[in-house]
Amino acid sequence: EIVLTQSPATLSLSPGERATLSCRASQSVSSYLTWYQQKPGQAPRLLIYDASNRATGIPARFSGSGSGTDFTLTISSLEPEDFAVYYCQQRSNWLFTFGGGTKVEIK
Amino acid sequence: EVQLVESGGGLVQPGRSLRLSCAASGFTFDDYAMHWVRQAPGKGLEWVSGISWNSGSTGYADSVKGRFTISRDNVKNSLYLQMNSLRAEDTALYYCAKAGFSGGAFDIWGQGTMVTVSS
Numbered sequence: 001e002i003v004l005t006q007s008p009a010t011l012s013l014s015p016g017e018r019a020t021l022s023c024r025a026s027q028s029v030s031s032y033l034t035w036y037q038q039k040p041g042q043a044p045r046l047l048i049y050d051a052s053n054r055a056t057g058i059p060a061r062f063s064g065s066g067s068g069t070d071f072t073l074t075i076s077s078l079e080p081e082d083f084a085v086y087y088c089q090q091r092s093n094w095l096f097t098f099g100g101g102t103k104v105e106i107k
Numbered sequence: 108e109v110q111l112v113e114s115g116g117g118l119v120q121p122g123r124s125l126r127l128s129c130a131a132s133g134f135t136f137d138d139y140a141m142h143w144v145r146q147a148p149g150k151g152l153e154w155v156s157g158i159s160w161n162s163g164s165t166g167y168a169d170s171v172k173g174r175f176t177i178s179r180d181n182v183k184n185s186l187y188l189q190m191n192s193l194r195a196e197d198t199a200l201y202y203c204a205k206a207g208f209s210g211g212a213f214d215i216w217g218q219g220t221m222v223t224v225s226s
Contacts, residue, residue: 001169034212036152043202043219044144044152049212056214087152091211094166096142096154 004099023088109133116220129186129203137181140206145199
């Protein structure tokens with residue numbers, strides 16, 4: 001099973017600041033890495049698929065990069081609505097795993 | 108409107124069974140793989156199971172393999188999860204999710220159905 005490790009667990013930032021979230025895989029996942037945002041009481045929302053492609057309707061301040069085992073989600077300038085928990089996820093044939101999540105909180 | 112609506116959750120005793128359903132609308136259901144993802148209270152996301160568009164391929168997390176069975180009915184636009192031998196650690200909100208064209212990302216999610224396993 002491929003394990004995804006997200007860091008940091010919590011990121012305390014102010015609106016307008018840049019957020020950099022990391023996701024590391026225990027073995028290569030090529031570019032099959034996805035990022036989601038989840039707010040309290042809501043279902044997850046797809047942000048980035050295949051490491052760097054923004055999903056429909058996702059603002060340009062969200063970007064993804066990386067390949068192999070190291071991936072990054074960057075939010076260029078935090079808006080109030082961006083404070084949430086972010087998860088990475090990979091697929092390997094018919095086995096999928098999620099990372100433990102990074103909570104982006106208001107400083 | 109693209110929509111997934113889960114049902115079938117509830118309170119069940121350990122060792123018993125439960126069947127979850129997910130009704131899909133607003134898209135061509137039999138074009139896409141579908142998945143179940145769960146989230147225990149206050150915890151992160153855990154992929155449970157997935158099924159290809161034609162039911163030819165399925166996958167299960169190790170934690171549910173041999174106990175849960177995923178299936179779909181493309182005529183009824185519905186996804187199912189048969190859960191047997193339930194344990195306390197299966198207590199979670201169960202989401203139905205649609206895979207996108209890339210196959211690896213889940214682009215549409217339902218609001219979830221809660222399963223509580225307790226005596």
